[in-house]
Amino acid sequence: MQGQGPGYPGGYGQPGPLSSGGQMAGGGPIQGGPMPGGSPPPASGPMPGGGPLHSGGPRPNDGSRVIPMVDARDVHKSFHHNEVLRGISMQIWRQEVVVLLGPSGSGKTTFLRCINHLEKINHGRIYVDGELIGYRELPNGELREDSEANIARKRAELGMVFQRFNLFPHLTALQNITEAPIRVRGVPRAQAEARARELLAKVGLADKADAYPNRLSGGQQQRVAIARALAMDPKLMLFDEPTSALDPELVGEVLKVMRQLAEEGMTMVVVTHEMGFAREVADRAIFIDGGVIVEQGRPTEMFANPREERTRAFLRKIL
Amino acid sequence: MCTTTPFLDQLCQIVTLGGHFRWSAVGTYLFNPYIVETIWLVIGLAILAQVFGTLIGLLLYFMRRTRFAASRWAANAYIWFFRGTPLLVQIYLVSYGINYIGLDPPLRAINFFPAIGYSQVQMYFFVAALLALSWNEGAYMAEIVRAGIDSIDPGQLEAARSLGMTYFVAMRRIVLPQAARTIVPPLGNEFNGMLKNTSLASVIGLTELLQTSINIGNALFLQLELFVVASFWYLMMTTVWTAIQAYIERKLNVSVTDFGPGQGSWTQRLLGFGRRGPVAVAGAGGINVPADRGAR
Numbered sequence: 267m268q269g270q271g272p273g274y275p276g277g278y279g280q281p282g283p284l285s286s287g288g289q290m291a292g293g294g295p296i297q298g299g300p301m302p303g304g305s306p307p308p309a310s311g312p313m314p315g316g317g318p319l320h321s322g323g324p325r326p327n328d329g330s331r332v333i334p335m336v337d338a339r340d341v342h343k344s345f346h347h348n349e350v351l352r353g354i355s356m357q358i359w360r361q362e363v364v365v366l367l368g369p370s371g372s373g374k375t376t377f378l379r380c381i382n383h384l385e386k387i388n389h390g391r392i393y394v395d396g397e398l399i400g401y402r403e404l405p406n407g408e409l410r411e412d413s414e415a416n417i418a419r420k421r422a423e424l425g426m427v428f429q430r431f432n433l434f435p436h437l438t439a440l441q442n443i444t445e446a447p448i449r450v451r452g453v454p455r456a457q458a459e460a461r462a463r464e465l466l467a468k469v470g471l472a473d474k475a476d477a478y479p480n481r482l483s484g485g486q487q488q489r490v491a492i493a494r495a496l497a498m499d500p501k502l503m504l505f506d507e508p509t510s511a512l513d514p515e516l517v518g519e520v521l522k523v524m525r526q527l528a529e530e531g532m533t534m535v536v537v538t539h540e541m542g543f544a545r546e547v548a549d550r551a552i553f554i555d556g557g558v559i560v561e562q563g564r565p566t567e568m569f570a571n572p573r574e575e576r577t578r579a580f581l582r583k584i585l
Numbered sequence: 586m587c588t589t590t591p592f593l594d595q596l597c598q599i600v601t602l603g604g605h606f607r608w609s610a611v612g613t614y615l616f617n618p619y620i621v622e623t624i625w626l627v628i629g630l631a632i633l634a635q636v637f638g639t640l641i642g643l644l645l646y647f648m649r650r651t652r653f654a655a656s657r658w659a660a661n662a663y664i665w666f667f668r669g670t671p672l673l674v675q676i677y678l679v680s681y682g683i684n685y686i687g688l689d690p691p692l693r694a695i696n697f698f699p700a701i702g703y704s705q706v707q708m709y710f711f712v713a714a715l716l717a718l719s720w721n722e723g724a725y726m727a728e729i730v731r732a733g734i735d736s737i738d739p740g741q742l743e744a745a746r747s748l749g750m751t752y753f754v755a756m757r758r759i760v761l762p763q764a765a766r767t768i769v770p771p772l773g774n775e776f777n778g779m780l781k782n783t784s785l786a787s788v789i790g791l792t793e794l795l796q797t798s799i800n801i802g803n804a805l806f807l808q809l810e811l812f813v814v815a816s817f818w819y820l821m822m823t824t825v826w827t828a829i830q831a832y833i834e835r836k837l838n839v840s841v842t843d844f845g846p847g848q849g850s851w852t853q854r855l856l857g858f859g860r861r862g863p864v865a866v867a868g869a870g871g872i873n874v875p876a877d878r879g880a881r
Contacts, residue, residue, distance in 0.1 A: 414751050415751060418750060419749065426747035430740055434744070436763050446745075449754055450754070451749075
């Protein structure tokens with residue numbers, strides 16, 4: 267794994283007097299520039315500002331002051347005695363589109379859910395945009411689960427799209443989208459509704475604002491769910507098998523919206539079995555099996571010439 | 586007293602219990618002001634007890650869902666006790682308990698019932714009945730609330746939390762409004778029972794509908810007639826409530842039951858027939874419905 271370059275990780279290990287309240291306030295002498303959540307990254311190094319990015323592979327960390335959007339370190343997770351994640355480490359860079367592949371039960375969905383702390387982790391750390399997710403570090407280096415308010419505040423900056431949409435059935439499409447901005451961010455209703463209509467237009471559902479979810483097809487529901495996540499202006503979007511519950515003819519409309527997001531420079535982590543999407547849109551594919559990363563690389567290269575036997579066996583079945 | 590026509594006479598003998606039952610007395614006392622005024626007392630007591638009971642039920646739900654063992658244990662012990670002892674005994678316990686801990690004098694001091702026209706009603710009895718009824722109701726509501734909330738797809742809470750809502754915001758805005766649809770029908774039945782259970786408060790001397798009927802009946806030696814009067818008013822209250830309940834349930838369902846089976850009119854509900862079936866909720870369940878079917 268790359269990303270262990272000079273300057274970056276050291277700052278997190280030792281909570282200096284400045285890193286209080288869960289905010290990375292200039293964590294170390296080497297990391298110049300402010301980088302609390304929400305501020306744009308220092309524009310330097312290999313991070314072009316916007317536009318489609320298809321350089322492929324992990325961004326080289328050439329010592330530039332870039333913090334990864336997601337930095338997972340040795341993440342372990344067990345359900346009872348079943349160890350689902352056995353030490354996953356990865357960095358996901360700004361504007362990168364990463365697909366997680368793997369057989370069912372490999373832990374890819376669990377890992378995705380750990381990124382916004384819907385699952386607690388048993389060991390390791392996950393930083394999102396420089397902030398530890400779900401936990402706070404005590405002076406002695408131990409981790410304690412973070413306060414509910416802190417976890418919620420960090421989650422608000424991450425969008426998540428679920429396999430089963432999970433739209434709120436008692437609210438219209440528009441209300442589904444405005445609920446969180448109004449309740450969490452305190453956005454005035456009129457403003458939230460204007461933004462929601464923009465987002466509905468963006469996902470091609472401008473005429474469905476007042477429809478309840480059970481009046482929408484699966485593909486339409488999933489597009490509303492994407493708009494709902496985008497309404498919080500997330501810096502990272504997590505997709506958990508977004509097309510798996512859809513009828514085949516409805517998959518395309520959802521992938522089209524996701525492709526558009528990728529082209530706009532959204533950082534995306536996608537668990538999917540859509541190999542076409544992975545090949546054409548993703549910068550990097552990560553193959554997970556048995557709770558560990560088996561192989562990763564540019565999707566085109568990995569699909570054509572998998573290095574590992576397990577990857578080859580999986581791809582043979584799915585391609 | 587009855588007629589001389591043989592057939593009518595037999596019928597008359599039956600409905601007057603052999604000439605002993607005086608229907609005229611029922612007619613006289615049905616709208617007796619002392620009886621009628623207690624109806625509002627009963628309704629007020631039942632509503633207050635139901636509101637407090639529901640709040641206690643919600644509180645017990647959250648107490649049982651924390652990671653603190655002591656809190657879960659306390660909630661379970663509470664439910665165990667209040668579901669395991671008769672309501673009548675609980676009313677005695679609370680009434681005498683209030684007396685023993687000395688709350689009786691202060692409650693007598695703030696007795697405002699005479700001021701609003703209830704000269705016979707004592708604050709002390711009213712509070713004892715209210716506490717016992719709400720505490721008892723809380724134990725039953727805890728189960729109903731639990732069933733309602735647990736029936737909601739956990740994905741709803743996850744989706745809400747992934748959007749940055751805290752647990753309580755997600756509960757209040759997302760989960761409880763949906764759970765309400767499951768909770769309201771049994772809640773309505775509980776309130777129906779509550780209206781009738783207020784009559785148990787007569788044993789501690791609260792002059793509600795039953796106790797007033799007993800008092801009048803004893804004074805005039807018309808006990809059975811006055812029990813019929815009381816029954817009539819309890820029946821009226823529960824009947825009106827059933828209609829209101831059906832209306833509330835229809836209101837709650839209208840936003841999410843677009844092509845579910847018909848809910849039945851309130852007359853159908855009242856008489857116990859008319860089709861009621863499960864309500865289709867897509868969204869959570871992910872039922873795919875073609876878009877063109879959705880056109881209003």
